[in-house]
Amino acid sequence: MATVQVSGMEVAYDRVGEGPPVVFLHGAAEDARVWRPQLDALADAFTVVAWDEPGAGRSSDVPESFGLADYAHCLAAVVESLRLGPAHIVGISWGGTLALEFYRHHADLVSTLILVDTYAGWKGSLPAEEVQARVEGARRMLAAPRGEFDPTLPGLFAGEPPAAYVPLLDAIAAVVRPETMRTQLSLMAETDQRDLLPTVSVPTLLLWGEQDVRSPLGVARQFQEAIPDAELVVIPGAGHVSHLERPEEFNRAVRGFCHAHS
Structure with a gap:
């Protein structure tokens, strides 16, 4: 583990391997550890970095007024401090929305985008009634007493979570901060990045679980139509967390x- 100081916050990250830089952005209620199968598999050919975003894992708490652009600027500080840019930027779910915002503000640091089971914000990808249902579900989750708080979002896997990763997922869930999750889910509900998608000019891979119910394949098709020359790869038998459910197929893609784009 190493850290970078950004605007008075300590931002932690893991770094392994040597080669073209690949930066992994985790989803909501997660931290860098969720990318362990990717760090292990790709370090033979790439410099692989996975951060704990502000408010997650080993990083400092997220300020109350933090916005999506603030997350993007923090990520830029990490990439610049490591002299990694331009880098391949990989983001899953909330991390994919952040990857797009990072591109909006720091396109010079982006070599390619790999958007995984993600959204152009909930507002930009989902029907209004679905966004409202998720907001209400988040409110109920966050209103639970501390001892009963469970940050596990529904519909993450196509089947049961892979047994090999259950201890890891439990360990990650145990340290999720409700304040961070409140900020993330509120931002997701308010964000609409559809204006950004047609302006993306770097090679873009859309990597989607075939059975994703949180961000269905219809969302992937929206991205494919909006982003010029975007490539879609569908992972059979995978849900929303395709990098854990089908890591070999995910890593190969x-x-x-x-x-191909280094």
Whole structure:
């Protein structure tokens, strides 16, 4: 683990390997550890970095007024401090929305985008009634007493969570901060990045679980139509957390795409 100081906050990250830089952005209620299968598999050919975003894992708490652009600027500080840019930027779910916002503000630091089971914000990708249902579900979750708080979002896997990763997922869930999750989910509900998608000019891979119910394949098709020349790869039998449910297929797709565009 290493850290970068950004605007008075300490931002932690893991870094392994040597080669073209690939930066992984985790989803809501997660931290860098969720990318362990990718760090292990890709370090032979790439410099692989996974951060704990502000408010997650080993990083400092997120300020109350933090916005999506603030997350993007923090990520830029990490990439610049490590002299990694331009880098392949990989984001899943909330992390994919952040990857797009990072591109909006710091396109010079982006070599390619790999958007995984994600959204152009909930507002930009989902029907209004679905957004409202998720907001209400988040309110109920966050209103639970501290001892009963469960940050596990529904519909993450196509089937049961892979047994090999259950201890890891439990360990990550145990340290999720409700304040961070409140900020993330509120931002997701308010964000609409559809204006940004047609302006993306770097190679873009859309990597989607075939059975994702949180961000269905219809959302992937919206991205494919809006982003010029975006490539869609569908992972059979995977849900929303495709990088854990089908890591070999996921890693193969990332490796091939990054090699093709390094």
